[in-house]
Structure formats: structure tokens, C-alpha cells
Amino acid sequence: MQHANPRxxxxxxxxxHRRVPAPRLVLAASALVALGAAAARADDWPQxxxxxxxxxxxxxxxxxxxxxxxxxxxxxxxxxxxYSGPAVAGGxxxxxxxxxxxxxxxxxxxxxxxxxxxxxxCLDAASGTVLWRHEYPVEYSISYPSGPRxxxxxxxxxxxTLGAEGRLICFExxxxxxxxxKDLPAEYGTRTALWGYAAHPLIDGRKLITLAGGEGSHAVAxxxxxxxxxxxxxxxxxxxxxxxxxxxxxxxxQLILPRPGAISGVDPETGKELWSLPYEATxxxxxxxxxxxxxxxxxxxxxxxxxxxKLGKDSPTAEVEWxxxxxxxxxxxxxxxxxxxxxxxxxxQDGSFHAVELPSxxxxxxxxxxxxxxxxxxxxxxxxxxxxxxxxxxxxGELLIAELSRAGFRELDRAPIVEPTGTAFGRxxxxxTPAFAGRRAYVRNDQxxxxxxxxxxxxxxxxxxxxxxxxxxxx
Numbered sequence: 152m153q154h155a156n157p158r159x160x161x162x163x164x165x166x167x168h169r170r171v172p173a174p175r176l177v178l179a180a181s182a183l184v185a186l187g188a189a190a191a192r193a194d195d196w197p198q199x200x201x202x203x204x205x206x207x208x209x210x211x212x213x214x215x216x217x218x219x220x221x222x223x224x225x226x227x228x229x230x231x232x233x234y235s236g237p238a239v240a241g242g243x244x245x246x247x248x249x250x251x252x253x254x255x256x257x258x259x260x261x262x263x264x265x266x267x268x269x270x271x272x273c274l275d276a277a278s279g280t281v282l283w284r285h286e287y288p289v290e291y292s293i294s295y296p297s298g299p300r301x302x303x304x305x306x307x308x309x310x311x312t313l314g315a316e317g318r319l320i321c322f323e324x325x326x327x328x329x330x331x332x333k334d335l336p337a338e339y340g341t342r343t344a345l346w347g348y349a350a351h352p353l354i355d356g357r358k359l360i361t362l363a364g365g366e367g368s369h370a371v372a373x374x375x376x377x378x379x380x381x382x383x384x385x386x387x388x389x390x391x392x393x394x395x396x397x398x399x400x401x402x403x404x405q406l407i408l409p410r411p412g413a414i415s416g417v418d419p420e421t422g423k424e425l426w427s428l429p430y431e432a433t434x435x436x437x438x439x440x441x442x443x444x445x446x447x448x449x450x451x452x453x454x455x456x457x458x459x460x461k462l463g464k465d466s467p468t469a470e471v472e473w474x475x476x477x478x479x480x481x482x483x484x485x486x487x488x489x490x491x492x493x494x495x496x497x498x499x500q501d502g503s504f505h506a507v508e509l510p511s512x513x514x515x516x517x518x519x520x521x522x523x524x525x526x527x528x529x530x531x532x533x534x535x536x537x538x539x540x541x542x543x544x545x546x547x548g549e550l551l552i553a554e555l556s557r558a559g560f561r562e563l564d565r566a567p568i569v570e571p572t573g574t575a576f577g578r579x580x581x582x583x584t585p586a587f588a589g590r591r592a593y594v595r596n597d598q599x600x601x602x603x604x605x606x607x608x609x610x611x612x613x614x615x616x617x618x619x620x621x622x623x624x625x626x
Contacts, residue, residue: 194209194210194588194589195239195240195241195305195588196237196238196239196240196586196587196588197239197306198238198303198304198305199236199301199302199351199584201586204353206487206489206534207537208535208536208537208587209537210537210587210589210590212590212606212608213537213538213590213605214606214607215552215563215607216552216563216564217564221566221568222550222566222568222603222605223604224601224602224604225279225603225604226279226601226602227279227599227600227601227602228599228601229598229599230272230595230599231248231249231250231298231598232250232298232572233247233248233298233299233300233583233595233597234295234298234349234573234582235247235248235298235299235300235301235302235583236583236584236586236595237303237585237586237600238303238304238305238310238586239586239588239589240305240588241305242277242617243273243275243276243282243617244273244274244275244276244279244586244600245271245273245274245303245310246272246274246600247270247271247272247303247314248269248272248299249268249269249270249291249296249299249315250267250268251265251267258294258295259293259294259295262292262345263292264290265291265292265296266288268286268287268288268289269286269287269289270284270285271284271286271310271320271322272284273310273324273327274600275617276588276589276591276617279602282327282617283326285320285322285327289314289315289316291315292316293315293344293345293346294345294346295346295347295575296315297573297597298315298597299312299315299347300315300346300347300392301313301348301351302351302584304352304353304354304359305324306354306375307324308325309324310322310324311352311354313348313361315348315349316343316347316348317334317336317343317348317363317364318332318334319333319335319352319373320332321359321378331377331378332378333373335363335371338363339364339365339368339371339383340365340366341363341364341365341368341390342364343390344389344390344392346392348362349392349438350390350391350393351394353394355372355397355406357374357375358372358375358381358419359373360372360373360395360406360419362390362393362410363383363390364387365386366386367383367385368384368385368386369384369385369408369410370383370385370395370406370408370422371384382422383422384408384417385408385417385422385424387411387413388411389411390410391409391411393408393438393439393440393441393452395440396440396441396443397419398443398448400416400443400446400464400467401425401462401463401466401467401468402465402466402467403418403425404419404420405417405418405419405425405467407440407443407448409430409437409441409450411432412429412430413427413428413429414428414448414458415427415428416462416467416469425467425468426468426469428458428469428471430450430456430474431456432452432454432456436452436454437456438452438484438486438487439452439483439486439487439488440487442488442490444495444509445510446461446462446463447510451480451481451483451488452482453482453484453500454482455475455500456474456475456482457474457476457479457480458471458473458474459471459473459474459480459510459512472510476512478514479507479511479513479514480512481495481497481499481507482499482500483497483498483499484498484500484529484531485498485529485531485582486531486532486534487534488507488534489534489541490509491536491555493509494507494508494515494556495508495509496555497534498530498531498532500529501526502522502526502528502530502531503518503526504517504518504519504521504526504560506557506560516557516559518559520560520562521543521545521551521553521562522545527578528576529575531545531546531580531582532544532546533585535585535587539554540552540553540554540563541553541554541555542587542592544568544584544585544594546571546580547579547580548568548570548571548581548596549565549566549567549568550565550568550585550592550594551563551564551565552564552565568594568601569581569595569596569599569601570596572596572597572598573597581597583595583596587605590604590606591604591605591606592605
């Protein structure tokens with residue numbers, strides 16, 4: 152894994168003449184020149200899994216098939232390594248990365264300290280120009296120490312980032328000014344989990360909820376404006392990696408918090424525990440956020456540690472319906488499954504792609520087709536629905552257009568976007584979720600952030616320049 156120059160000039164980027172066909176360069180350049188023209192409404196992708204945190208891309212006017220030679224590359228921006236996805240809001244792209252002197256690919260199970268810099272970059276969504284950057288030294292003592300894991304979360308005038316060693320920062324989105332920050336391991340007396348802080352923080356009203364760790368502070372809610380602690384809740388032997396989720400069940404809102412040793416529902420306003428059930432995945436390895444279907448919750452982790460919880464209809468209670476079924480359901484490793492009606496689509500720990508019906512957990516079909524050949528262990532593709540179709544970004548750096556149904560997986564088209572620059576299990580991979588905004592996709596590896604035009608009809612300003620929108624929510 153090679154790392155980009157740690158000092159990106161503020162006017163950096165743009166079009167790579169070696170990798171983009173000349174006609175596409177003309178299209179891209181024309182779009183950048185004419186950004187002041189009237190444009191169709193462009194949606195944002197301000198956090199992990201999009202605006203509603205559900206992996207649904209709600210824009211229309213998207214191409215049905217890729218043009219010959221692949222989609223237009225609007226711009227490429229050099230960045231360094233990381234697993235975090237981009238967030239796109241208000242005409243800006245926010246991404247985190249890590250710069251080290253020597254490339255470190257995988258392993259580090261001995262948790263050797265590795266010095267380096269974590270960075271937060273803000274780029275203009277239309278051009279890829281760097282608008283501001285913030286960097287700070289941090290020593291990684293985690294496995295797979297390439298870079299940060301969590302996607303930035305944009306809430307109106309602020310953006311929040313969480314580094315792999317637990318540095319939580321609130322920035323003014325426009326300027327990059329730090330409004331408040333927390334060193335979670337230091338403040339809550341804990342140690343970073345083996346694979347780092349990887350649970351994407353959740354914004355709920357005035358609160359920012361994140362996993363912290365420590366005794367009685369597995370999850371902590373902060374005032375998102377001031378950084379003041381509102382509540383802390385639960386204990387666990389380690390933070391785990393499962394992003395928090397809020398559902399409504401039993402007549403109340405519930406914050407669902409899986410963690411090493413248990414899964415609990417708590418009151419998101421107070422942190423008071425409503426119910427708890429024992430649950431343990433190997434090494435605490437639960438990456439997905441729970442899937443809520445009717446009065447059930449599904450959760451899966453390594454190794455074959457799946458769980459279906461039945462929730463009370465009239466009160467906040469829960470009971471186990473089934474657990475640890477080896478030959479049904481899923482045990483995801485890297486990516487979030489997608490639920491459509493009563494069928495869940497997702498990747499199992501062996502890399503195979505399944506359709507699973509709920510509540511039975513029965514596998515309706517299994518395929519390795521997203522990879523075009525035999526599945527590999529922990530193979531991954533990020534799944535996003537747009538209209539009646541799905542977009543899958545594979546660990547090989549390819550973007551797929553597909554149909555998913557009970558009848559099976561049907562590939563419509565695919566195109567390579569970025570090179571897989573990371574290493575895992577002896578193969579090259581890219582394990583970073585993309586963002587879809589302004590009829591474009593924003594995709595990263597360990598060397599570059601790429602903006603891809605996916606509009607069916609080319610417009611002069613699919614993405615307005617930074618600050619063209621009035622991002623007033625959340626003040």
C-alpha cells in the first residue's frame with residue numbers, strides 16, 4: 152500500500168490524463184467551467200449509509216448502463232490510506248486518512264505502536280480542490296493500521312470525525328475550525344479495541360452518540376454543539392465495532408447497542424437500559440448495525456454468530472428467537488446487509504452472497520457472482536439501492552449495477568473505478584464504502600479519492616460548488 156504525499160497543495164487535483172480517455176476529459180472540464188449554470192436538485196450523502204442511514208440513494212436521472220469505456224471520471228484527488236468512506240454535503244466532500252513514513256498493510260496483532268498523522272480533508276465536491284485540512288499525530292496500536300475506519304458525519308454547519316484510536320472531533324464544516332474534541336480512551340479509561348474505533352457515530356436530535364468504552368461508558372451521548380456529556384451507559388470488556396441504531400419498538404424509541412457479551416436496548420434520551428440479552432461474537436467482531444424488520448432484530452458477526460431477537464409489541468422487551476445457526480442467515484464481516492421487504496441480501500464471512508428470508512433465516516439463494524468467480528474469505532461489496540436497482544462497490548474496486556430479488560442476482564453492468572491498494576488474506580482489496588450524491592459516486596482507495604459521473608443526462612452543475620447551498624440545519 153503506497154501512501155500519497157502528506158502535504159496536499161490547496162489547489163491540488165484534477166484530471167489524470169493517463170487514465171481517463173480524452174473525450175471524457177472534455178466532458179469533465181466543461182462541467183467544471185459551467186458550474187454557475189442552473190442545475191437539477193442534487194441530494195447529499197452526509198454520513199455512513201446516506202441521509203437516512205439506510206443505504207438508499209434517492210436521486211433519479213441515473214444512467215442505466217455504463218458508457219463504452221466506463222463512466223466519466225470528473226476528478227481524482229490524491230489522498231493517503233484509510234478505510235473510512237467519504238461524506239458529501241453542502242458542495243463539499245469530507246474524508247479522513249493516515250500518513251506514515253513506511254507502508255503498513257495488515258497484521259500488527261502484536262499491537263506494536265506505529266507513529267503517524269491522522270488527517271481530515273475537506274474538498275470541493277465539484278472540482279476536488281482541497282478547501283481545508285486538519286492533521287494531528289497519533290500512534291496506532293491496532294491491527295490493520297492503515298487508517299481511520301469511520302465515515303465523517305455532517306450535520307448542518309458541523310462535521311464530526313472519529314479516528315481509529317478514539318479521537319472524536321467536531322469541526323466547523325466551512326472553515327475546519329475545531330469546535331470541540333475528545334480523546335475517548337483517555338477520558339473514559341479504556342483501551343482501543345484490536346481493530347480500532349470503527350463504529351460510526353450517530354446524530355440524534357441534539358445528541359451525538361458514540362461508542363467510548365470503559366466501565367459504565369460503553370456508549371456516550373454528547374451535546375453535538377458543545378461537546379458536553381449528556382449521559383453514559385453500559386459496560387463491556389471492549390468497545391466492539393457495531394454502529395448504534397435507533398428504532399421504534401414496543402411503543403418507544405430504542406437505541407440498540409450490541410457489544411462484546413450482550414445486545415441491549417436503551418432509552419436514547421437518558422441511556423437507561425430497557426432490556427438486555429447475552430450475545431458474543433468471536434473477538435467481539437460484529438461490524439454490521441442491527442437490521443430491524445417488523446418486531447424482530449437481526450444481528451450477525453464472526454464466526455457464525457448470528458442472532459434473531461423478537462421484540463415486545465406493547466412494551467420494550469426482547470427474547471431470543473434463534474441464534475448461532477451455521478447453515479442459515481448471515482455472519483457478515485465487513486459490509487452491511489440490505490433488507491428489502493422480507494428478504495435480506497448480504498455477504499457471509501466466507502465471501503458468498505446470500506438472499507435470506509426473515510424471520511426463518513432460510514437462504515433463498517447463494518452466489519459468488521459479484522466477483523465473477525469463486526468467493527474468497529471475507530470478500531466484500533458495499534450494497535446501495537437506487538430505485539429498482541442496486542449498486543455494489545466490490546473490494547476489487549469495481550462498481551456494479553444489478554437487480555436483486557427472490558429470483559436471484561442479475562448483473563446489468565460493471566466498471567472498474569479504482570485499484571485495490573490494500574492487502575488482506577493474501578489478496579489486494581479496497582474496503583471503503585462509497586458515497587452517492589449529486590448523481591455522482593465518490594470512491595476512495597489508499598492513494599486517491601475519485602469522483603465518478605453517473606448522470607443519465609449530463610448537466611453543467613450536477614454538484615454545486617461548496618457553499619452554494621445554505622446548510623442551516625443543526626445550528
